[in-house]
Amino acid sequence: MTTTVHPPQSPPLGAVLDPVLDRAATEMDAFRSGPKLVRYKRSVHGGTEPVTELDLHLKDLMTTALEQA
Numbered sequence: 001m002t003t004t005v006h007p008p009q010s011p012p013l014g015a016v017l018d019p020v021l022d023r024a025a026t027e028m029d030a031f032r033s034g035p036k037l038v039r040y041k042r043s044v045h046g047g048t049e050p051v052t053e054l055d056l057h058l059k060d061l062m063t064t065a066l067e068q069a
Helices: 013-032 053-068
Strands: 038-042 048-052
Touching: 013 053, 048 053
Parallel strands: none
Antiparallel strands: 038 048
C-alpha cells in the first residue's frame, strides 16, 4: 500500500484578501477626509511618481496578508 503525501493547501485568495480589502476601504474613506500627504518616489520607468502614505500602507497590508497565507 502506498501513501500519498499532499502539500498543505493554501486558503482561497478571496478568504485571504476579503478582510484586507474591507480594512483598506475603511482606511481609504478616512484618508479622503484628511490631509493628502504626497511624496515622490523613483519610478521603474526612470521618472518619479506621486505616492501617498496610504498607497504604501495598503501595499504593505496586502503583501503581508499574501505572505502569511
